[in-house]
Amino acid sequence: MWEHRAATRIAVMPSPDLLAFFAATTLALLLIPGPSVLFIVARTLEHGRRGGLTSMLGVESGALLHVLAATAGLGALVAASPSALLVLKLAGAAYLVWLGVRALRGRTDLSAAPGGDGRLYRQGLLVDALNPKTAMFFVAFLPQFVDPAGNVPLQTLIFGLVFVALATLTDTTYALLAGAVAERVRRRTKHLSRAAGAAYLGLAGSLAI
Numbered sequence: 300m301w302e303h304r305a306a307t308r309i310a311v312m313p314s315p316d317l318l319a320f321f322a323a324t325t326l327a328l329l330l331i332p333g334p335s336v337l338f339i340v341a342r343t344l345e346h347g348r349r350g351g352l353t354s355m356l357g358v359e360s361g362a363l364l365h366v367l368a369a370t371a372g373l374g375a376l377v378a379a380s381p382s383a384l385l386v387l388k389l390a391g392a393a394y395l396v397w398l399g400v401r402a403l404r405g406r407t408d409l410s411a412a413p414g415g416d417g418r419l420y421r422q423g424l425l426v427d428a429l430n431p432k433t434a435m436f437f438v439a440f441l442p443q444f445v446d447p448a449g450n451v452p453l454q455t456l457i458f459g460l461v462f463v464a465l466a467t468l469t470d471t472t473y474a475l476l477a478g479a480v481a482e483r484v485r486r487r488t489k490h491l492s493r494a495a496g497a498a499y500l501g502l503a504g505s506l507a508i
Contacts, residue, residue: 313444313454318461321444325462329469335362335433338426339470340477346419348478353416355470357423359463364428366459369437370452436462
């Protein structure tokens with residue numbers, strides 16, 4: 300009986316081969332710059348390497364919220380409601396437009412950010428939490444790897460945590476690369492502000508589509 304129970308526990312967990320395949324597929328998707336990456340790069344150009352890394356932590360926290368929502372089945376409910384998805388899109392786009400206008404009207408400061416690291420973290424969290432494309436990843440892509448005969452919430456949580464771990468790795472890399480570029484052109488703060496503002500507005504357009 301104990302062996303049967305152990306086998307049952309193992310059956311509800313994703314196999315190592317499936318986890319490896321999911322990780323490889325997810326990594327390939329993450330290497331293609333998406334809204335989150337472009338946001339982190341824009342924040343790095345605007346506030347330097349530290350600002351970019353702080354924003355990255357906020358973004359990954361937002362992704363973790365999506366993981367928890369998907370585990371609880373809330374992500375599917377939002378995706379199934381056109382009005383809820385539209386509200387999510389418009390809220391995310393409006394917030395990015397606000398950030399873009401602020402960047403275009405202000406000056407870039409690579410050494411500090413108004414409100415400190417806490418503000419950058421909260422902004423990153425909010426941007427990813429309002430990103431419908433992240434929500435759709437957990438609704439349309441991730442379930443393809445879940446065995447419906449097993450423990451669906453547990454599998455969803457495991458795959459989601461793998462996604463967040465890989466996203467942290469790739470987004471950190473992008474932030475460090477953007478930070479190196481920002482340091483080299485730090486005297487041209489006006490150009491950095493314009494680049495960051497244009498990136499925010501472009502992201503707003505991509506979310507609204």
